[in-house]
Amino acid sequence: MSAPAPSMFTPAAKVMAEKLGLKMGRANLEEFAATLEELAKANPNIIAVTSDSRGSGKLAPFGKNLPKQLVEVGIAEQNLVGITAGLAACGKKSFGVSPGCFLTARSLEQIKNDICYSDVPAVLIGISSGTSYGALGTTHHSLHDLAVLRAINNLTIIVPADNFETRAAIQFAAKATKPVFVRFGKAAMFNLHKSETKFTVGKAIQLRDGNDVAFIATGETAVHALLAAGKLAEQGLNCRVISMHSIKPLDTEVILKAGRECRAVITVEEHLVNGGLGEACASVLLQGGASKPFRIVAIPDEETVPGAQADIFRHYGISMEGLSETALKLLK
Amino acid sequence: MGKLVLSDHELALKSVQLRKKTLEAIHDAGAGHTGGGLSCLDVLNVLYNRILNVSPETFGSATRDRYVQSKGHSVEALYAVLADRGFFPEADLKTICHYQSHMVGHPTRHIHGIEMNTGALGHGLPICIGMALAAKMDSAAYRVFTLLGDGELAEGSNWEAALAAAHYKLDNLTAIIDHNTLQISGHTRDVMSNEPLDEKWRAFGWAVKIVNGHDYAALTEALSKPAEIGKPTCIIANTTKGKGVSFMENVAKWHHGVPSDAELKQALGELNAAAAKLKEAA
Numbered sequence: 001m002s003a004p005a006p007s008m009f010t011p012a013a014k015v016m017a018e019k020l021g022l023k024m025g026r027a028n029l030e031e032f033a034a035t036l037e038e039l040a041k042a043n044p045n046i047i048a049v050t051s052d053s054r055g056s057g058k059l060a061p062f063g064k065n066l067p068k069q070l071v072e073v074g075i076a077e078q079n080l081v082g083i084t085a086g087l088a089a090c091g092k093k094s095f096g097v098s099p100g101c102f103l104t105a106r107s108l109e110q111i112k113n114d115i116c117y118s119d120v121p122a123v124l125i126g127i128s129s130g131t132s133y134g135a136l137g138t139t140h141h142s143l144h145d146l147a148v149l150r151a152i153n154n155l156t157i158i159v160p161a162d163n164f165e166t167r168a169a170i171q172f173a174a175k176a177t178k179p180v181f182v183r184f185g186k187a188a189m190f191n192l193h194k195s196e197t198k199f200t201v202g203k204a205i206q207l208r209d210g211n212d213v214a215f216i217a218t219g220e221t222a223v224h225a226l227l228a229a230g231k232l233a234e235q236g237l238n239c240r241v242i243s244m245h246s247i248k249p250l251d252t253e254v255i256l257k258a259g260r261e262c263r264a265v266i267t268v269e270e271h272l273v274n275g276g277l278g279e280a281c282a283s284v285l286l287q288g289g290a291s292k293p294f295r296i297v298a299i300p301d302e303e304t305v306p307g308a309q310a311d312i313f314r315h316y317g318i319s320m321e322g323l324s325e326t327a328l329k330l331l332k
Numbered sequence: 333m334g335k336l337v338l339s340d341h342e343l344a345l346k347s348v349q350l351r352k353k354t355l356e357a358i359h360d361a362g363a364g365h366t367g368g369g370l371s372c373l374d375v376l377n378v379l380y381n382r383i384l385n386v387s388p389e390t391f392g393s394a395t396r397d398r399y400v401q402s403k404g405h406s407v408e409a410l411y412a413v414l415a416d417r418g419f420f421p422e423a424d425l426k427t428i429c430h431y432q433s434h435m436v437g438h439p440t441r442h443i444h445g446i447e448m449n450t451g452a453l454g455h456g457l458p459i460c461i462g463m464a465l466a467a468k469m470d471s472a473a474y475r476v477f478t479l480l481g482d483g484e485l486a487e488g489s490n491w492e493a494a495l496a497a498a499h500y501k502l503d504n505l506t507a508i509i510d511h512n513t514l515q516i517s518g519h520t521r522d523v524m525s526n527e528p529l530d531e532k533w534r535a536f537g538w539a540v541k542i543v544n545g546h547d548y549a550a551l552t553e554a555l556s557k558p559a560e561i562g563k564p565t566c567i568i569a570n571t572t573k574g575k576g577v578s579f580m581e582n583v584a585k586w587h588h589g590v591p592s593d594a595e596l597k598q599a600l601g602e603l604n605a606a607a608a609k610l611k612e613a614a
Contacts, residue, residue, distance in 0.1 A: 047469070071465060074499075076492035079458045083496070086462020089448060091394060092469070094462070109452055110489075114459055118441060118449040 005134070006310040008187055009227075013320040016230045017190055017223075025163040025191040028184035028220070029127055033058035035170040036095060040069050046174060047071060047087055049096045051080045057097045057127045077102045081110035081124070088115075088122035093174060100126025100142035100183045101133070108148060115179045116154040123173040126183035130219070130270035131299070134308040142183070143299050146247055147275025149181055156180045156201060157247040159219035162192045165245050168199035183219070185270070187309060190223045192243065202249040210238030213327045214258035217268035218244045218277045221297075221318050225268050228323035239327065244277060252284045259290030264330045266295045268318060273298040293330045297323060338381050340548040341614055346416070347377050348607040351576045352600055353412040353425060359596045361408075361429040363437060367586040369409035371512040371545070371571040372479060376413045378551040379477065388419045391445060397474050398463045400448050402456020403481035403510060404438040405588075411435065411443070419445035454487025456480060457507055461497050464505040464564075477555075479508045483515030486524045491536070497564040498537025506555065506565040507538075510545065512573035516587045533566040545569030577602055 009017065017024075025031070040046040040062065048054075049071045054063050063070045071087070073080045077098050084096035096103070103126050104111065115122045126145060133140035149157055156178060160166040166184055173180040192207055199205070207222065208229050215225035222243040229239035240262055242254055258265055265285065267278035278296025285291050297317055305315045313319055317326055338346065350373055358364030380386075385397040401410055408428065415422045420443065427433035434442035438451025448459055456478040464476040480490065497505055509529065517523050526532070530540045539559035543550040551569065559565040573587070574580030577599040580589070591599055 068469065073492075073496055076496070078454075078489040079461070079492035079496055082455060082458020082489065082493065083462040083465065085448070086459040086464075087466050088462070089459070090398070090463045090466035090470075092462075092466050110455065110458070113449060113452050114455055120448075 005308045008310045008313065010319070010321065013227050016227045016320060020226065020230050022190040022192065022223070025189050027186050027188050028160055028163060028166040029186040030058050031163040031166040032125065032170055032184065033062060035167045037062045037065065039170070039174045040066050043093065043174070044069065045091065046093045046095065049073060049080055049084045049087070049094055051075055051077050051098045051102070053098050053127065056099060057125070059097060077107045078110050081107040082114050084122045084124070085110070085114035085118060085120050088120035089118070093121065095123045095125055097125040097127060099140065100129030100145055101140050104142055104145035104149060111149070112152050116152050119154055120179065121177050122179055123176070124181045126181065128186045129183035130185055131304065131309045131312045132185040132187065134312060135306060137306065138304055141304060143272040143304070145183060146269070146271050146277065150248055150275060150280065154179060155248065158182045158201065158245055159247055160184055160245050161219055161222035161243045162189045164191060164193040164197065165199060165243065169245065172201055185220050185309070187220070189220060192223060192226060202246045202251060204251040204254040205243045205245065206240065206254070207243055208239065208241040210240045211262050212237040212239055213264045213266060213331065214240040214242065214262040215266050215268060215323065216242045216244050216255060216258060216277070216281055218247060219270055221268040221270050224313070224319055224323055227320035228327065231320055231324045232327055237327070247277060247280070250280055250284070252288070255281050255284045256288045256290050259285040259288065259292050262292065264293040264327070266297060266323065266326055266330065268297045268323065270318065271298055273300055295326055295330055297326055341610065343377055343381060343548045345607060345610055346381070347374050348576070348603050348610065350377060350409070350412045350416060352603050353415070354409045355591060355596060355599050357408045357412060357425045357428050359591050360426055362590060363429050364408045364590060365405040365588050366590070367514065367573040367580060367583070368403060368481060368510065368512065369406040370575045370577065370580065371573045372403070372406050372510040373409045373575070374546045374548065375479065375508055375510065375551060375569055376409055378548055378555060380413050380417050382552050383555045384477070385474065388417065388444060391419070395472055395474050398447050398460070398476045400456045400460050400478045401439055401450055402453065402478045403484055404450035407437060407439050410439060414445040453481070453484040454489035457490050457493035457497070460505055461493055461500070461502060464497070464502040465500060467504050468502070475504050475506065477506045477508065479510060481515070482509055482511045482513060482526065482529070483520050483523065485509070485526050494533065494536040494538065501562045502564045503558040503561055506558070506567060508567045508569055510571055511568050512571045514573045514582065514584050514587065516584070518584050529568055537563060538566040539563040540566045540568065542568045542570065545571035546575060576606065
């Protein structure tokens with residue numbers, strides 16, 4: 001009998017979430033699958049391409065309800081991306097759906113050439129990204145994907161934080177005329193946004209205002225930054241929290257504003273420290289003459305600690321407690 | 333079948349001219365892939381003048397036939413054929429590999445007539461499966477063609493695609509293998525043996541035809557229609573690397589050798605003599 005996966009949130013973090021009025025939603029993976037099926041029912045040109053990943057991608061209902069709009073390629077990720085590109089080149093709105101670890105490493109050349117360089121309006125969905133597969137180990141982690149994809153021209157990269165951002169990202173991708181990559185995890189996520197929030201690719205969303213520390217977080221780390229801001233408020237610190245859902249194009253204006261207005265900047269991401277959001281922000285801040293005390297909270301350049309996703313997050317300080325501590329140290 | 337219909341004799345004469353243009357383009361560019369361009373040129377000539385339902389005017393049509401050159405390095409031969417078919421002015425061939433010219437050393441969609449950007453090997457076949465699936469989904473009659481090098485077959489992605497094409501019964505897909513038996517380092521059998529090719533493709537569920545890749549009638553017959561309903565077609569075109577120029581034929585170094593002024597002169601002389609002989613025979 002396997003041990004139950006530890007919660008992504010400590011009891012104290014859950015209390016803070018309640019205090020901040022956050023409600024638990026479903027996994028972004030589930031939100032993606034539901035959104036894609038809704039869109040595909042209305043648009044028969046939407047085609048999902050899977051690499052024996054319809055179960056992992058929560059697309060079994062899609063395959064059952066819309067069998068003519070799902071192409072199964074078997075365990076063959078290079079072929080998945082090439083086929084996704086060919087479909088897009090012939091007028092289909094194709095979504096290649098595969099675990100982020102395989103999609104963005106094994107098929108990198110296909111992403112670079114068949115989709116981005118050939119400039120076809122295909123969408124790639126990295127499911128169960130980051131450390132979502134936790135204890136399955138490094139083979140199944142995608143902590144390189146943002147770095148390698150940032151280095152490829154002509155690709156919009158979106159890392160949604162919650163169900164709202166996921167739905168909006170998929171809606172955007174379905175209409176996009178250029179290549180799009182979206183990655184997310186499979187753990188249930190708190191909803192961070194009010195219903196009237198506007199989602200625009202390339203424009204970050206400020207979740208909370210403050211001038212002491214600016215947390216610039218991407219994807220499913222944003223909630224931890226928000227909880228940390230709540231905890232720091234109890235100590236008299238006003239922290240800004242920014243959900244940087246678009247890694248490319250990057251909202252440089254918001255980053256520079258944070259650098260100019262706040263006493264310190266902390267970036268947070270479920271990615272290796274190399275080449276991800278943190279280094280992108282550092283580049284913007286330094287080149288914009290807005291350098292402040294700065295920390296990148298990410299997975300360090302080492303063999304990732306074994307454990308469930310929640311263990312890994314806590315081990316590397318991607319948690320309410322860890323981020324609060326980093327902020328306090330940085331302000332000293 | 334395309335609108336232009338040329339006799340075998342006319343195609344043969346055209347191939348001589350296209351070989352000259354290919355060599356001149358590579359010489360002018362100071363770079364290029366000579367041997368493989370010359371080996372696949374007759375295939376390209378037959379495709380664009382007899383088979384493909386595509387023209388400069390109809391290239392934007394959703395129902396055009398698709399051709400993706402997986403062996404993208406043989407771009408000079410492809411550009412020579414496309415220029416001849418009027419996709420762009422022949423003068424553009426002078427800009428290959430020049431600063432700010434989109435005529436880089438591998439095909440790009442910036443050039444009228446190019447479907448997909450290729451050049452890294454093992455990409456064309458998966459892309460063509462996507463295209464062929466799209467045609468089936470739309471009940472469209474267009475066909476999809478790709479040209480692979482025989483050395484290229486060492487890329488594993490081809491075999492992922494070979495499985496999928498048969499699985500989906502893509503009889504609107506034709507893969508042509510430029511079987512010239514040489515690659516950059518030498519004989520394919522020495523670098524990474526892949527024979528018997530026909531048995532491999534048959535075992536993967538394809539209908540296979542073996543033809544002389546310099547025989548216009550045989551190529552036309554093989555390319556005109558799918559070999560078998562319910563199966564993708566693999567045409568193994570037996571070719572000669574460096575075809576048409578005595579000192580380039582079957583010599584591995586001409587894979588990407590660039591002719592000097594003297595070598596170009598000699599090559600053009602041989603091709604002119606071949607053209608004269610063809611005219612005389614007529």
